Amino acid sequence: xxxxxxxxxxxxxxxxxxxxxxxxxxxxxxxxxxxxxxxxxxxxxxxxxxxxxxxxxxxxxxxxxxxxxxxxxxxxxxxxxxxxxxxxxxxxxxxxxxxxxxxxxxxxxxxxxxxxxxxxxxxxxxxxxxxxxxxxxxxxxxxxxxxxxxxxxxxxxxxxxxxxxxxxxxxxxxxxxxxxxxxxxxxxxxxxxxxxxxx
Numbered sequence: 001x002x003x004x005x006x007x008x009x010x011x012x013x014x015x016x017x018x019x020x021x022x023x024x025x026x027x028x029x030x031x032x033x034x035x036x037x038x039x040x041x042x043x044x045x046x047x048x049x050x051x052x053x054x055x056x057x058x059x060x061x062x063x064x065x066x067x068x069x070x071x072x073x074x075x076x077x078x079x080x081x082x083x084x085x086x087x088x089x090x091x092x093x094x095x096x097x098x099x100x101x102x103x104x105x106x107x108x109x110x111x112x113x114x115x116x117x118x119x120x121x122x123x124x125x126x127x128x129x130x131x132x133x134x135x136x137x138x139x140x141x142x143x144x145x146x147x148x149x150x151x152x153x154x155x156x157x158x159x160x161x162x163x164x165x166x167x168x169x170x171x172x173x174x175x176x177x178x179x180x181x182x183x184x185x186x187x188x189x190x191x192x193x194x195x196x197x198x199x
Contacts, residue, residue: 078165082109100195112168122156138162175199
C-alpha cells in the first residue's frame with residue numbers, strides 16, 4: 001500500500017552518536033547477509049534477556065526485530081506511469097462459498113495492476129455469511145515484485161489492486177497469479193487455500 005511521506009520527528013540530532021548509528025546500519029547489513037535476508041524472529045526469551053542485559057525496554061526490542069523481520073515492505077514503491085492498455089482476464093474461482101475473480105489487468109510502461117475481487121452471499125445472519133476481514137498477498141515468480149496498492153469493500157464484496165513490477169507481458173497466457181490469504185498483514189502463516197488464477 002502507498003506509504004505517507006516520512007518526516008523527521010525532531011530537528012535535534014546528537015552528532016556524537018553518528019558513528020554508533022552507522023555501526024548499527026553495518027550490523028543490519030551483516031545480519032541480512034548471514035541470514036540470507038531471512039532472519040526469522042528471535043525467541044521472546046532472548047529479547048527479554050537482551051533487554052535486561054543492555055538496560056533496554058522489551059517492547060522497543062520487539063518492535064525493532066519486527067521491523068527487521070520483513071524489510072521487503074520498505075522497498076521503494078513503483079508509481080504506475082505510461083498507461084497504454086487494459087488486458088481482459090475474466091477468470092474466477094469459487095472456494096468456501098466465496099467467489100474470487102480477476103477481471104482485468106491494466107498495463108503501464110513500468111508496471112501492471114491486477115484487480116482482484118472477492119464476492120460472497122451477505123444475506124441472512126451476517127455472522128454466518130460475512131467472512132472475517134483478512135489480508136491478501138500476490139505472488140507470481142521471483143522475477144516480479146507484487147504489492148497491494150489499495151483495497152476497499154463491505155456488504156458482500158472486497159476489491160484489491162496489486163501493483164506488479166516489472167510489467168507483465170501483453171501476452172499473459174500461462175501466467176499464474178497466486179493469492180495467499182493471511183489473518184494480518186506481514187505475517188508468514190497463510191490461512192485457507194491459495195487462490196490460483198491461471199491466465
